[in-house]
Amino acid sequence: MTVFEKNVAALAARIPDGAKIALPPDYSYCANALVRALVRRRAKGLHLVGVPAFGYQGDLLIGAGCVDTVETAAVTMGEYGLAPRFTAAVKAGELRLLDATCPAIHAGLQAAERGAPFSVMRGLIGSDILARRPDWRVIDNPFAAQQGIEGRDPVVAIPALKPDVTVFHAPKADRFGNVFIGVRRECMVMAHAASQAVITVERIVDGNLLDDVETAAGTIPSLYITALAEVARGAWPQALPGNQGYAADAVHLRDYARQAKSAEGFQAYLDAHVLEPLAEPALS
Amino acid sequence: MTVETQTGDKSQDALPEDILISAIAEMLEGLGHVAIGASSPIPMAAALLANARTGGRPQVSVLGSQDHNFFTDGAKELFDCAGQGRIDAFFLGGAQIDGQANINLVSIGDPDRPKARFPGSFGSAHMYYVVPRVILFRLEHTPRTLVERVDYISAPGLSEPGVFRPGGPYALITDRCLFHFDKGQGRFRLVSVHPGHTVEEIREQTGFAYEEPDHVPETAVPDRETVALLQGPIADQLAKLYPDFATRVYGR
Incomplete structure (x- = not known):
């Protein structure tokens, strides 16, 4: 049975220190409100798995000192440039790095989801x-x-690559805990492969997503969803892709990429946008 | 060792980017399916140009695009599709590229305490092996980027006999010139030099040895019709995915 939590703080409390966490790529469904809650919880020793790569989400966790291992095909902010805290941490030798290539991450997760070695x-x-x-x-x-x-x-x-927790932000869930991800099927593989899926959704809808074949085809059944919370704009400042979503906050991401180049600038960013939860559009 | 200049129709309005795009498009014409990875506005424009000039072939799949992405099976589908041989051409770059077409997308110096760290290898260690025509693309052509030997091999240019390798390097295009890769010889051959650049300059700015024919043509400048396509409908499509690039180059 999927547990419905009230907010991201309650979800973050379910993710223990040292957990191996699967994160989706920037063009998919990034749970940034939950990631910020992990920073506020002062999570430690996380092992991030990029499926197959990540950007802002992981850079924030790395900069905040929550991470000791990074397993990924790439870490980048895309059009906004290199991921600044990742780059600084690697140069300083502060991370255990498991560099991979995209299909190797997918291959490991697919072995885990089918229970193969x-x-x-x-x-x-x-x-x-x-x-x-x-x-x-x-x-x-x-x-x-x-x-x-x-x-x-x-x-x-x-x-087999079996994450402890899969974290993403989906467009919608129903009250049974079924979660719609449409064509972003890496979220499906991530949920299948991990021991737990702790996720946020843009909105909770009436009815059952499995009743209509059109929504059922892109829905993860609640069987795989451990806990979820409704968080409007939970992907901000990244996009919620697709015709029902929203665009990335390009101004904010560009500012982050610039500010986070220095440790001081990053701390100022955390103070302004992460550590003070009322600064978050997602929580106001 | 002279540069032969073009005599046919060429547009006076062609930008340096238009010349690159048009040269890449020529290498894509006649193919069935071209895929474009992340952060690749010039390859995307080239694929769209090849498609527009040849009546809907090749099919173009652009990662991250709403309008040119036909994948419905998540992040893995691009690699599965390529693994089956369903993608004919793909683009890769490199912080460093060497004379054997090895590419480095990871780091400079010791990977554990690097002098510089880049995003990472992405899908290169698969795509380079299975896509028949991989075009290497690097807009900084200097001895720092085109090196004798890369510091880290994200994906090798050539494989030992017995390793499954239907794919690999086809060409390397930079801001100065176009090379083709000769798999038999295991090295690059200078094919053309972009307008405004010289063979002497290429020699000075390339850190690896390559074959230089006696006569090297100038890279063709696209005609008026092509430039109108690039600066019109194709620039509009680029602007949706790469607003910064479209603004900077095409004033969109």
């Missing part, structure tokens, strides 16, 4: 990504001969 993928062989990931293995394709492939056909085995 690993997935295999093409690519990676000869890269420094693979050389620096002793947890990945090169194995021979056991079916090479019958598939008409000459030689041993080496492939890379990626172990």
Whole structure:
């Protein structure tokens, strides 16, 4: 049974220190109100998994000292430039880095969602990504001969990647805890693969999203949703993509990317926009 | 070792970006499906131009776009699609690119305490292996970026025999010139130099060895019709996804 929490503080209290947290990419459904609540809770030792990459959400957590491990294909603010606190923390040697490539993250999550020990993928062989990931293995394709492939056909085995918690912000949920994600199906894979999904939604709607095939096709059943809260504009300052969503607050993100280049500027940003919850449009 | 200049129709209004876009578009014509990754306004424009000039081919998939994204199966679909051989061309960049077409999207110096850190490898360590025509794109052509040997291999230009590798480097286009990659020789060949640049300058500004033919043409300047397409309907489409780029280059 999905638990309905009143606010992001109650959701953040469910995410323990040291948790391995799956985060969606910037073009998907980012739960920034919940991320800010994690900063206010002073979360520690988090292991962030970018699915397959992240930007502002993770940069905020890294800058606030909540993170010790980053497992991702990339960290970037896209059009707004490099993620400043991530970049500073890596240069200072403050993070345990598990650099990956996008489909390796997806392969690991897909193994977890089907309860398999690993997935295999093409690519990676000869890269420094693979050389620096002793947890990945090169194995021979056991079916090479019958598939008409000459030689041993080496492939890379990626172990199941099972996050403790998946965190995202969806457009809507019903009162049964079913959550609509439409075509943003990485959120579906993330919810399947993780032990728990602790999420926010833009609004809670009447009826059952599973009753209509058109909504059911893009809905995660409540079976996979541990807890959720209704948070209007919960993706701000990032976009809620899609025709029912809203655009990113480009001015705010550009200011963040500039301000967070220095530790002092980042602290000033936290003081103004994160630590004082009444400054948040999502909570006012 | 002379630069031959173009004699045919060329627009007086072509911007340097238009010349790059048009040169890339030529490499995409006739293909079935071109995909564009994150932060790539010039490759996106080139794919849209190739599509407009050849009556709807190639199909163009742009990550992050509302109007040019046909994927419905989440963030993994692009890679699954490429893995099956359903994507014919893709673009990759690199903080560093070396003479064997190895690319570095991660860091300079020791990766654990780097002098510079970049976003990361994204999907390069898969796409570079499985997409037949990968076009490398780098707008800073200096000995700092085009190096003899990259500090970190996000994805190698070539693979050992026996490694599944239907894809790989096809060309490298910079703000100064166009190279093609010769997989047999394992090195780049200078194909054309953009207007206003010289072969001597390319030699000075390239940190790796490459093949230089006796006669190197100037990169073609697009004709009036092409420039009108680029500065009109294509710039309008770019503005939706890349407002900063569209404003800076096309005044949108």
